[in-house]
Amino acid sequence: MHACSRTQWSSADVEASDAFAYWADVVCDTFVGVAVRPGPDAGFEGRIETSVLDGIGFAALTTGPQQVARTRRLIARDREDVLLANIQLRGRARLEQNGHVAVLTPGAMAFVESAHPYALDFADGFSQLVVKVPRARLPHRSLSGATAVELDASGPGRVVADFLVGLNRLQGHAPGEAAALLPHAVDLLDTALAWAAGAAPRQTSAAALTRERVHRFVRRHLTDPRLDAAAVAAGCGVSRRTMYRVLAQDGESLTALIRRLRVSQAQRLVLAHPERPLAAVARECGFGSEAQLYRTFRAVTGMTPGVYRSR
Template sequence: MERGARVVRSTADVCETDASAYWTDAVCSAFVPVRVRPTAPAPLHGRVEHVNLDGLGFTLVRSGAQRVDRTRTLIARGGGDDVLANIQLTGEGRVGQDGRRALLTPGAMTLVDSTRPYTLEFAGPFSQLVVQVPRDRMARRSLARATAVALDPDGPARLVADFLVGLERRQRADPRAAASLVPHAAGLLDCAAGWAQEATPGRASASALTRERVHDVLRRHARDPRLDVDTAAAACGISRRTLFRVLAEHGESFGALLRTLRVDHARRLLRAAPERTVASVAYACGFGGESQLHRAFRAVTGLTPGAYRAGAVLAADGTDRQ
């Protein structure tokens, strides 16, 4: 699918007898393989609108009473390693994962990890915006204590939900403006994951707090070419061994986190300053040179910096063909 191209699938386009099967296929195509079954006598009907914004999926779902299961068997068949932010727009939904269940009312949001089993249940008509973020785009890689936690619409997470809903709407009217805002989405969802963990009983621990300090140092100093493990550990007041251990407990590594943050900075510069040379961008983002940026950029995005910049320009013109 072309980046920036909106794909719409609706059961209104098929006959009644094929509606439920078509709906299941539409949901699986938009997200990951799941089992969908109606919880009311009538066949399933619904509409999915999906758009890919710079590698992040934004999907509007409107449908009726149903249950969605992501099982271990389906996970074994494949699918992405993604974080899903489910934002309830209308109706109510229940989300279950990691032994927790969240009730979603309009304006509430919860996070789901696509690599572990989960369930979604809707007792009646509903609509959601689901934002799908590859895990390597988020600094916080472990969501074990953040999934299926309802982030209240009256709390700070409402700011994140409103930003994501507004970004999806802006893409319809002004794709170029929407593209310039996309880099902020993963960071905001990382904040939401932190709030969800804080809302989970028993979350606080010395290890978790240390990890937060490490992430903070990396975010603030990623563009400094002198930043290494020893420097970061000293800034956190811990040993390098402790730093490695704390990150490993959450499936993270210092090198991968630093590389992703620097590439994220490079992505923003490549888009915002097309007149800058790739070498200049590399040095501005903490890389030792253009070749280091090329290797890191390809590892994170699958593209070279030049190809990414060309694609960003085309997307801004509404003519992206990547």
């Protein structure tokens, strides 16, 4: 079962004179390294509830006016490569990245990539849900510089936003059910990212749908060491020839896909559970042995699991 931890922070927990400095530290710890400046109001209040579910971060925040900027200097300092899905719940926000500007109103969602500088401006008080996803979990979707692209509140992106908001609420009282739904959330984010990058949601090709089924099936059966082409094709209801053809469009074979996703899972486990033996990690990721985990991990990441864990 996937663990889910929830933490609450509030500026009310410290003296008023320290409230904004405390808030700025919480924002950096929750998301990525950024510079935060307060709005013109004399007082400042902010609260945030964070949770992490199988490596995916959720942060629901309600706070006052402020400006947030991620600069090249800050990127060079932490180099964290994540995608942030910003869902506006109340108030307005202006997001700018790579020359693209998005204005968020309640119900809208916009994406921002931590590897590029960006700026957020909140002129008034607001509420947001921000979902933080490592880019390794969405490897085949890229905004190609077209970041700060919003999905408006009246389009299909609203369905994705509502699902993520509901999933965040579900974690509070049913973390097991939330964990079961998490793969669907990742798939929806993957699709929404394609929409934001310019793909038309109503013109999704049969090949793209087959590819999504293959990726989804592989993720769900990743721990099975017997997972192979025959099992994936049968599970997705397609021929092996069709499966190979749609995967070839991404330039990645089925073997490479399985290997990469297993290593990604192993990366999360060795960091989240440093005390866990590598033999146990290997079993939980679908590797046939600890030696196979070691060889594959090194081939994909360029380092051994032990070195990766220490870094």
